Amino acid sequence: MSEARLPTLFIPHGGGPCFFMEPPRGMPDPWKSLGDHLRGIGATIGQQPRAVLVVSGHWEESQPTVTAAAAPPLIYDYYGFPPHTYQLRYPAPGAPRLAAEIRLRLDQAGIPSTGDDIRGFDHGVFIPFLLIYPDANIPIVQLSLLASLDPAAHLAVGRALQPLRDEGVLIVGSGLSFHNLRGFFTEDPRIAADAESFDQWLTQAVTDPDPARREAALTAWAMAPGARTSHPREEHLLPLMVAAGAAGEDAGTLTYRDHIFGKAVSSYRFG
Template identity: 60%
Template sequence: MTHDSQTAAPLRQPVLFIPHGGGPCFFMDWPKTWDNMAAYLRGISQTLPQKPDAILIVSGHWETPTPTLTAASNPPLIYDYHGFPPHTYHLQYPAPGAPALAAAIAQRLTDAGITATTDPTRGWDHGVFIPLMVAFEKADIPVIELSLQEKLDPAFHIRMGQALTPLRDENVLIIGAGMSYHNLRHFMADTPDAAYEAERFDTWLAHAACLPEQERNAALTQWHTAPTARFCHPREEHLLPLMVVAGAAGPDQGHRTYSEAVMGKALSGFTFGFPFGQGT
């Protein structure tokens, strides 16, 4: 990103792993269930050193053979949820895209040995526009979505994040949007065993994400060996945005900035790069 020579250089942006909720949950009459998560998302902008020039977001809802970045000037929305009220299929998030920046990021990844490309037609899935509608409701910051690589290799996604680290010094906010617990079969069910399994994995994850860089990345690479890992993530696509974020964090310390049991299942969010946030 370029800045006026008369202005101070931007401060380094943190990187975030946030929960994106369940479908369009924040825009439904669902009393109190998602209120705390919405409040957390709504407060994110206040934890940043300055308003970002752009947001680069990785969602658990887009997988491709080659890492791909949205490159439309005005990306459409993809309502990739099912069985919700009609009004939720008319939600709008008119933030602009950033085609030139998307191309530059693809080149940055390719230069780092990770072949990447852009897609000038692909829109934003609900893992992008739903949380951003809450966190950055003015829709006045350009947004680029980056896909997961379909092999879902955690080490690859950490390395991808490492190649993106310099963007933080260019006032780009990097966000991973997923869920730290994503067993949909049990999420809506009031089952004590599922709550116990979720709490065990969440405890491990909160520790692993806050370790020093090398230990953190080693632990996250082997996430599947953690207690109850495969129960909480039968498929890991909603956890992998955390791997990208951890890679982009570099040596910055992780802090758990969101912690709550939703429908009895423990969930967490993390921020790397302080002192701009508050965490545990």
């Protein structure tokens, strides 16, 4: 058993290998503040987790699926970046026993699941964790999203996994609070305004002290102002639902907020 219950997190994992690239000469690094935030997360946890469970916005299956390999490889699922970004290494071990425990917890909650003995960690895992725990000495299991993209189902998955927090497992949703790739790189003020509106709504929903109201709001996220501008497809928002479901009665707090390419981006912690 761990010394104390671990929090759950929702982190923005940036764009591709963004933290490991130089900005154009004479230009400020748009990812610096987010990189600094990720580098500081480990110190805020208060103890080293026994293992980390990560839900990334880059893996979807028909039912929850966990990586079950002892030494998962890396999946360089980004395209057109400099050669050195395909040489990044993050040899964190897997955790087959934890994978089995996750599946047991889901089964006990009536949620069918499966394991994957081959799949490795996508960039929604290894890129941010190169900054969070750079020594790569903490076992990691990755959990897929559901291809249904149903927010209530992802909240339910999180609720089923909540007890792991008392067993030294850090549960992390890795996505982006704003994920509109075309919108990121446009100067259209309407998109920036929608991003601002959605970010303010999302922070209010996450930090609602009533867990039932929080879950109701997150389930209906698509009705929020600026929602579909911020997430034309919601796969990068759904990791937040798993983190919020695993939060239980614990309150959510805003831990990071900045503007990247003029668009509001936030990070959250529960507990």
